[in-house]
Amino acid sequence: MGHQQHGAELHPVWRYGGVEVKRSYTPWYAWIITLLLPVALVLTAVRLLxxxxxxxxxxxxxxxxxxxxxxTKTERLYWANIAAQYLLNDADISFLAELRFPxxxxxxxxxxxxxxxxTRxxxxxxxxxxQDVxxxxxxxLQVWLGSLALLAAGGIWAYFGGWRREYLRALRRGGWLTLGLLGGITLFVLLAFGVIFVAFHNVFFAPGTWTFFYSDTLIRLFPERFWRDTFLAVALLAGGTGALIALLLRERTTRD
Structure with a gap:
């Protein structure tokens, strides 16, 4: 057995009675692109929401x-927008701590x-x-920007490094992977949202720090229905974009 290299794609060469048979395989860095795409698409959807x-x-x-x-709905939108601003700005918790009821x-x-x-x-x-949120x-958001930067850098490397075809195939695989993962999550949300909601919070927050009375402002602004719809919206946006990428690249990767 020997190896031949074409651009960045390696082909192990097996010889049977003097006949060479090439077997292509995907380079490891293309698999990184595949795994990065779901991260980038999910976090892009989160940012849009x-x-x-x-x-x-x-x-x-x-x-x-x-x-x-x-x-009222108007009051909910007013206070919810301020909470969303806090998540994205550089202010400390006093940005919210000083807020008072009308x-x-x-x-x-x-x-x-x-x-x-x-009155607070x-x-x-x-x-x-x-603060924890x-x-x-x-x-x-840092991971989101990092994933986008790595995908862009990978595209530049692929273009100049001779593995453009593998890069496009990696994006296509990543699109299908995103759709598959979020399709499964969507089914879980529809059938047992409470389970996935608790699991999500237990991963990112300390036990006992994220449960509140129904009369607390956070629950009044963001009831469980809000979060169920949000999970589904992320799945729809990211999964739909993943499917679109996979379908658009199907002809390109087949032709190349």
Whole structure:
């Protein structure tokens, strides 16, 4: 057995009675591209959802539950947008800690029992969780930018390094991988959202730091239905984009 190299693609050469048979295999760096694409697509979808537009869509979905403690839709959107701004900006927790209910409103009785000042929008437990969420979001955005940079660098390397065909094939595999993974997650969300919701929080947050009363502001702004719809939106955006990439590259990789 010998080896021949064509560009960046290696071909082991097996000889049977003087006849050479080439067997191609995918270089390891192409598999990295395949694995990076789902990360980039999922985090791109997450970033797109931390926007006023998505909040408008989410709160206007058919059957979205009203706040049983009195927030109007307009008030929910106002406070939710401020929370989203906090996740993306460089401000410390005082950005939210100083917020107060409108004049004449206070935290509901159950939540108020654990607060020194019931006119504040968030209690200390909520503020601590929002700090934790911001840390996770900021790290996720760093990973997102890093994955995009690596995909771009890989594309440049592939173009000049002679493995463009393998790069496109890697993207195609990554597209199908994204669709498959998020298709499975979507099914799980539809059948047992509570299980995946708890598992997700246990991975990223310390036990006991992410559970709240229904009367707490965080739950009033972001009820379970909001998060179920958000998981499905991420799956739809990322999985759909993955499928589109795979289909668009099908002809290119076949022709090349």
């Amino acid at each position: 931390i926007t006023p537009l998505y909040l408008q869509i989410a709160y206007n979905m058919p059957g979205f539950p009203p706040d049983p403690y009195g927030f 004049a004449g409103q206070t935290a509901p009785e159950v939540s108020c029992r654990l607060m020194d000042d019931c 929008l968030y209690n200390p437990r909520e503020l601590k969780h929002l 911001k840390a996770v979001v900021q790290r996720a």
